[in-house]
Amino acid sequence: MKYKFLLCFLFLGIVNLPAQEYFPTNSGVKTTNTNYTVFKNANIHVDPTSTIEKGMFAIQNGKITAVGKSISIPKNSVIIDLDGKDIYPSFIDLYSELGIKKPERESGFGRSGQYEASREGFYWNDHIRPEQNAVESFSYDPKEAGKYHSGGFGVVNTHIPDGIIRGSGVLVALNPNGTEGDRILKDRSAQYLSFDKSVKSQQSYPSSVMGAMALIRQVYLDAKWYGNGNATNKDLALEAVNSNQNLTQIFTTDNLLDELRAAKIGNEFGIEYTILGSGFEYEKLDEIKASGATYIIPISFPAAYDVEDPFMAEYLSLAEMKRWNQAPANLKMLAEANVPFTITTKGVDPAKEFKENLLKAIEYGLSKEDALAALTITPAKIIGQSGKLGEIKKGALANFIITSGDYFEKDTKIFENWVQGEKAVINTMNTTDITGKYDLELDGKTYTLDISGSAEKPNAKLETKDV
Incomplete structure (x- = not known):
């Protein structure tokens, strides 16, 4: 009886072992990141007719694991605050x-x-x-x-x-x-x-x-x-x-x-x-x-x-x-x-x-x-x-874009495009926009600094300001 119980215990242990990669690697020991990534404070366009304002969603292993107004944040999660940015399905x-x-x-x-x-x-x-x-x-x-x-x-x-x-x-x-x-x-x-x-x-x-x-x-x-x-x-x-x-x-x-x-x-x-x-x-x-x-x-x-x-x-x-x-x-x-x-x-x-x-x-x-x-x-x-x-829902692939606002507006930018939980950066998300006109005082003189272009590619022009 003890022998049968031991065999059963070993069998259950084998069944519950995590899946292992069988591909060889030349870069040393291969590790798998099983952490969650949680996005919060996002306007989530779940599908063409449903939007969650200031919502949250989590991804792991290339899939969406939870989405809602508020979700339970798993341990060992990487948390990204999107600060009101918009999420659409890729x-x-x-x-x-x-x-x-x-x-x-x-x-x-x-x-x-x-x-x-x-x-x-x-x-x-x-x-x-x-x-x-x-x-x-x-x-x-x-x-x-x-x-x-x-x-x-x-x-x-x-x-x-x-x-x-x-x-x-x-x-x-x-x-x-x-x-x-x-x-x-x-x-x-x-x-x-x-x-x-x-x-x-x-x-x-x-x-x-x-x-x-x-x-x-x-x-x-x-x-x-x-x-x-x-x-x-x-x-x-x-x-x-x-x-x-x-x-x-x-x-x-x-x-x-x-x-x-x-x-x-x-x-x-x-x-x-x-x-x-x-x-x-x-x-x-x-x-x-x-x-x-x-x-x-x-x-x-x-x-x-x-x-x-x-x-x-x-x-x-x-x-x-x-x-x-x-x-x-x-x-x-x-x-x-x-x-x-x-x-x-x-x-x-x-x-x-x-x-x-x-x-x-x-x-x-x-x-x-x-x-x-x-x-x-x-x-x-x-x-x-x-x-x-095509949807932001539990069980779907983690395919989504992060935008600066309503995608269907001319000036809206795509910051990142995530596919199967992997990020492609299109525009830097946290770039500070410093475009505008500034007054500079140097050696008793006043100058006008005109920064034009975009946040990612600014152009600067310095001129003496008329008194």
């Missing part, structure tokens, strides 16, 4: 190519047309590449990730932009200090499609959008037939199509008519596409709404046209002028029509143009609540990460 971009090398045309292409597939064991058309997995090609790029950090983004869904059926994407947390393994949230996050052929093949078919539509339809029919066990040969591409059916389906388009064409295919086969839009959905809003699809909307608005030269101005069409005038209202009109959408940085610099264009959309009527939803809870839901991303 943003999510569902359409990215971050960390993926741009596909290049392979050498050896001749001038004669290619009609047969060049790969054995795969589908008869080289432009169908569902077996591609972005996780196998992904490499974290700190410089590009830094641009996303500056824009407020903590997670991107990246993919290989090549082919008509492009394979699976990978959902990546932009953890500034983590390992590649830490950053991968879902190694097969979505299936990507387009009407564009692969640059890796010279196979001539399809030669039009209509042909690409027919090819996609044929792939779906063949995959169903193959899945029913009717084939005698092995087709790795069709197996991948069937394997990817349960993933989010993201369809890349580059114009309004192609959006509707993609939605039509989805409706024919009962597939709910999330479609990368053009930014001009307002032009066919009724049809966009009737499609039933979800949209990923870029906010790369047309630049103002130079009409100083009256002869050059004659070449501008009314349609072009209307697009320049109305495109910033696109998001507002989608929201009013209850069309589900997210916002992407595609076509703009995440660190520079993104917020400027987003504020322009708000100026044209998009509500702040709808804007925040399109950057947080909506993409989290589409990619199957509700409760884990």
Whole structure:
């Protein structure tokens, strides 16, 4: 009996041992920081419609452990007083190519047309590449990730932009200090499609959008037939199509008519596409709404046209002028029509143009609540990460930005962007702003010291003051 009791005791002790790292390290003994970090006196935007004024939250091991007006502070906590600053969930971009090398045309292409597939064991058309997995090609790029950090983004869904059926994407947390393994949230996050052929093949078919539509339809029919066990040969591409059916389906388009064409295919086969839009959905809003699809909307608005030269101005069409005038209202009109959408940085610099264009959309009527939803809870839901991303709540990843005030105001700064509990500093949080004009008295003379610029980068000018 004593022997059995001892064995039971030892077993329980082993079960309750803390998890241990098994990766070797060349820097001596590896230690794990299990302390809590507690943020207090923050205006916490829990989600697009809920805010806790002067609230608190705690994080540990990359996750949020508590949030509220007042929380119990665990022992050994690092306490950060935010002194009234604002907290938002870090943003999510569902359409990215971050960390993926741009596909290049392979050498050896001749001038004669290619009609047969060049790969054995795969589908008869080289432009169908569902077996591609972005996780196998992904490499974290700190410089590009830094641009996303500056824009407020903590997670991107990246993919290989090549082919008509492009394979699976990978959902990546932009953890500034983590390992590649830490950053991968879902190694097969979505299936990507387009009407564009692969640059890796010279196979001539399809030669039009209509042909690409027919090819996609044929792939779906063949995959169903193959899945029913009717084939005698092995087709790795069709197996991948069937394997990817349960993933989010993201369809890349580059114009309004192609959006509707993609939605039509989805409706024919009962597939709910999330479609990368053009930014001009307002032009066919009724049809966009009737499609039933979800949209990923870029906010790369047309630049103002130079009409100083009256002869050059004659070449501008009314349609072009209307697009320049109305495109910033696109998001507002989608929201009013209850069309589900997210916002992407595609076509703009995440660190520079993104917020400027987003504020322009708000100026044209998009509500702040709808804007925040399109950057947080909506993409989290589409990619199957509700409760884990896009909210400041217990159990969610510690992905959040610290701002100087209302993010959707022009002069508001992002101080820090935390991803999986790791901090990326965008602007120094405790810099004292000394800009202004000062009187200096020296050797009986009075001088004016004019400090302009910003708190982070001040410029000084000293002049003799007129008496």
